[in-house]
Amino acid sequence: MVVVDEIDKKILNTIQEEFPLAGRPFAEIGKALQLEEKEVLERVRRLKNDGYIRRIGPILERKKLRYVSTLCGVKVDEDIMLTFVNELNRHNGVTHNYERDGELNLWFTIAARSMEDIQGYLAGLEEKYSLKIYRFPEKKVFKIKTYFPL
């Protein structure tokens, strides 16, 4: 594993919180951390290439964009796992999909324009693969914030 130093950590913590909406964002970050723009840029580039940064970009608020979503849990046998996962992942609205231990061993979230769209899609999958997909629609959001302090 590539070692990140204290400066890298400071940069990563800063841009996880907020990437500046300004003409020269890396200069802004540099100003806050007392670094040259060039150095910030080089470090961020390296951290991206080394696979620390997944992406830098907008995090959208689903509700404001009129999308509904639900968490789903399903028990999938190993022999069809990858086939099922591949089909599921082709759906644009499937944003998270994890195998977990437990009786329901596959958990995913799916977003679409309406709950009817989601139900129709899931019903099709259930029939095709002879599975029962349990739905756990959200009632209230208390927190969505992925931040890993380094």
Add this chain to the structure above:
Amino acid sequence: MCKINAVEQILKKLPSDFPITENPYKEIALGISISEDELIDKLTRLKNEGVIRRVAAILYHRKASYTHNAMVVWNAEKDIQKTGEIMASFPEVSHCYERDRGGYWDYNIYTMIHGKSMKECNDITQHISEKVGIKDYRMFFSKREFKKIALTVSHE
């Protein structure tokens, strides 16, 4: 309606992964035929309106040595609001929702917990359990990540 569509037009064209250059917004603006100032202005407005929650870097959590994550589900029979707020206050909790029990079990609060080891996740969960006074919960560690992407405005 017209306004939402206009917003979506921009979001559709906006890359979910910005270029790492001196002037990333200039580069993006060029690609969608508006000026840099106009783009920054629009994005700022969308952020103020809450359509964009924030513009930020998303890390690969395993690389950041957060190697373990567990979905922890809780049975909160009362004080759901207060319970949810307490759980959300833990930095190790990235997601916290009240959800329907799904006709499957009794659990109605769903949290994602991240840690640098299985023990760390267990300790955090234990700590949360004590703090909210809920003993009825279950933990499901992730085994394989099949997909994790940002929500994008799809082309319909």
